[in-house]
Amino acid sequence: MDTRERLIESTRELLWERGYVGTSPKAIQQRSGAGQGSMYHHFHGKPDLALAAITRNAEELRERARAAFDGPGTVAERVTAYLRRERDALKGCPVGRLTQDPDVMADPELRAPIEETFAWLTGTLSALLAQGRADGELHPSLDPAATAAALVAVVQGGYVLARAAGSPDVYAQAIEGALALIHFQQKDNH
Amino acid sequence: MDTRERLIESTRELLWERGYVGTSPKAIQQRSGAGQGSMYHHFHGKPDLALAAITRNAEELRERARAAFDGPGTVAERVTAYLRRERDALKGCPVGRLTQDPDVMADPELRAPIEETFAWLTGTLSALLAQGRADGELHPSLDPAATAAALVAVVQGGYVLARAAGSPDVYAQAIEGALALIHFQQKDNH
DNA sequence: GTCTATAAATTGATAGAC
DNA sequence: GTCTATCAATTTATAGAC
Numbered sequence: 001m002d003t004r005e006r007l008i009e010s011t012r013e014l015l016w017e018r019g020y021v022g023t024s025p026k027a028i029q030q031r032s033g034a035g036q037g038s039m040y041h042h043f044h045g046k047p048d049l050a051l052a053a054i055t056r057n058a059e060e061l062r063e064r065a066r067a068a069f070d071g072p073g074t075v076a077e078r079v080t081a082y083l084r085r086e087r088d089a090l091k092g093c094p095v096g097r098l099t100q101d102p103d104v105m106a107d108p109e110l111r112a113p114i115e116e117t118f119a120w121l122t123g124t125l126s127a128l129l130a131q132g133r134a135d136g137e138l139h140p141s142l143d144p145a146a147t148a149a150a151l152v153a154v155v156q157g158g159y160v161l162a163r164a165a166g167s168p169d170v171y172a173q174a175i176e177g178a179l180a181l182i183h184f185q186q187k188d189n190h
Numbered sequence: 191m192d193t194r195e196r197l198i199e200s201t202r203e204l205l206w207e208r209g210y211v212g213t214s215p216k217a218i219q220q221r222s223g224a225g226q227g228s229m230y231h232h233f234h235g236k237p238d239l240a241l242a243a244i245t246r247n248a249e250e251l252r253e254r255a256r257a258a259f260d261g262p263g264t265v266a267e268r269v270t271a272y273l274r275r276e277r278d279a280l281k282g283c284p285v286g287r288l289t290q291d292p293d294v295m296a297d298p299e300l301r302a303p304i305e306e307t308f309a310w311l312t313g314t315l316s317a318l319l320a321q322g323r324a325d326g327e328l329h330p331s332l333d334p335a336a337t338a339a340a341l342v343a344v345v346q347g348g349y350v351l352a353r354a355a356g357s358p359d360v361y362a363q364a365i366e367g368a369l370a371l372i373h374f375q376q377k378d379n380h
Numbered sequence: 381g382t383c384t385a386t387a388a389a390t391t392g393a394t395a396g397a398c
Numbered sequence: 399g400t401c402t403a404t405c406a407a408t409t410t411a412t413a414g415a416c
Contacts, residue, residue, distance in 0.1 A: 003381080018292050021212040024409060036411090038382050045411070092290065099353040100282065100290045102208050111356075118354040143367060149351060149360055150367030156350040157343030163289040164308040166301075170339055177333060177340030177371070184374040193399080215392060226393085228400050236392070 004042045006032040011053035016094040020050055020101045020110070051110055057094040058113040065121055075132030076182050079125070083151060083179060089162035089171035096156045122148045139185040147181055154178040194232045196222040201243035206284040210240055210291045210300070241300055247284040248303040255311055265322030266372050269315070273341065273369060279352035279361035286346045312338045329375040337371055344368040 001009070010032035014023040025046055029039055043049040068082035095117050104110045126148035132138040154174050162171035191199070200222035204213040215236055219229055233239040258272035285307050294300045316338035322328040344364055352361035 019209070019211065019290065021209065022292060025411080026409075035383060037384075037413095040411075041381060046409095093350075096347075096350045096354070097290050099350050100209065100287050102212060105353065114354050115356065118351055118360075122351070122360070143370075146363045146367030147370070148367070149348075149364035150344055150370075153344045153347030153351055153364040153368070154340055155343075155347065157286075157345065157347030158339075160283075160286045160289050160346040161308055161312070161339060161343055163295065164286070164304050166305065170312070173336045174339035174343040177336030177338070178343070178368075180333075180337070180340075180371055180375070181367070185370070214390075216390075225401055227395095227402080230393070231399060 003032070003034050003038055007034055007039055007042055007049060008052050008056060011049050012057055012094070015050065015053055015057070015098065016091060019097060020104045023050075047107060047110065050104075051113075054095075054098065054104075054110060055113050058117040061093075061095050061117055062120060065124070069124060069128055075128055075135070075137055076186055079128065079132075079151070079182055080179060082125075083155065083175050087155075087171075089159055089168035090166075092159040092163060093156060096159070118152070122152050125151060136187065138182075139187055142185045147185075150181060151178055193222070193224050193228055197224055197229055197232060197239060198242050198246060201239050202247055202284070205240065205243055205247070205288065206281060209287060210294045213240075237297060237300065240294075241303075244285075244288065244294075244300060245303050248307040251283070251285050251307055252310060255314070259314060259318055265318055265325070265327055266376055269318065269322075269341070269372055270369060272315075273345065273365050277345075277361075279349055279358035280356075282349040282353060283346060286349070308342070312342050315341060326377065328372075329377055332375045337375075340371060341368060 007028065010028050011023070014027055014031065018027075023046075025036075025039060028034075028049065029036060032039075039049070043052070064085070065082065068085055069078055071078050071081055073081070095114055098104045098110075098114055104114070122145070126144040129138065129142060129144040129147055133140060133142055133144065154177075158171040158174040161174060162168050164170075197218065200218050201213070204217055204221065208217075213236075215226075215229060218224075218239065219226060222229075229239070233242070254275070255272060258275055259268055261268050261271055263271070285304055288294045288300075288304055294304070312335070316334040319328065319332060319334040319337055323330060323332055323334065344367075348361040348364040351364060352358050354360075
């Protein structure tokens, strides 16, 4: 891995662990093993490097979500697979956590990949649920957009609960609780 | 309001807006109108002042939740009132946001009020749901602890979605989607 | 491309006058 | 109780040698 790549990877990790405000150029340099001058040769500064790292975090999140959504099985099975997918609950979401960072949200360039990621995620999940409803698998009363928003919110909020409790168990519990949203709207479960 | 009080209130606001890492003593002094020496006279330092502010934020959160949980109506009505209560979705949760702050979570004293608040919140909501189930209002298949965790998570995650989208609408949508969890488990809705 | 030197500003605090 | 002065460390760079 070359220096530029190590800088991006180190920044990705630090943004995940400490956020944008909590991540200093010095810390990035130390973790990546790159010197001061090296970092400023490859990137214009902290915001430029952060943009590269955030963009990559966002792309990876989408890839993993797409893998579950496009997987085998019924709509309910695919949504369940997405929700039950293994996640490091105590680390939280590398994209979602940046929404709490005022300096990230204040910069339109840094904010864009985050906004797009969640718009894509809720939109794609909503379309999947709508398809399940159209196919007769899910009950006609199901609101695809509202349910999609609720399910994505449970994942994001589950991280908050897990970190507050210092245990991933609450995260798993929230996910299982939310699965009732799908379970009860499957036509054969009434 | 005396100086000590203004320091706590200013710190509360700044922790909410910018988190612990993003809040400097200088910013606290400027917002509160207190001088350097004044702040260090009333508090031992940033962690000491933050503890006072976090504790108060946690207490207020509990008070507001208690008001909804202890309100009039059936269990389903009270839970719905809690979830639909007006919140500034773009500002997020003053307690939940601190779970993303590594320096807060690393300090047992700062972390304790956050852990306790969410333990109390999910526990109290779970007990309320269990009561609704025992009274025959909610379906026996409802899992009180898992449903409580999911509902609290939707609120916390709804903030993330709202901030990502730059609009409170997604928050409201997630809440409405989650209400189906209660709606479908009311015995007369089958 | 990487390194060291330098620097202005900020951070988190202490000291001591008033 | 509040103020100003001071301070070591860190932050976020820039400059220029190699």
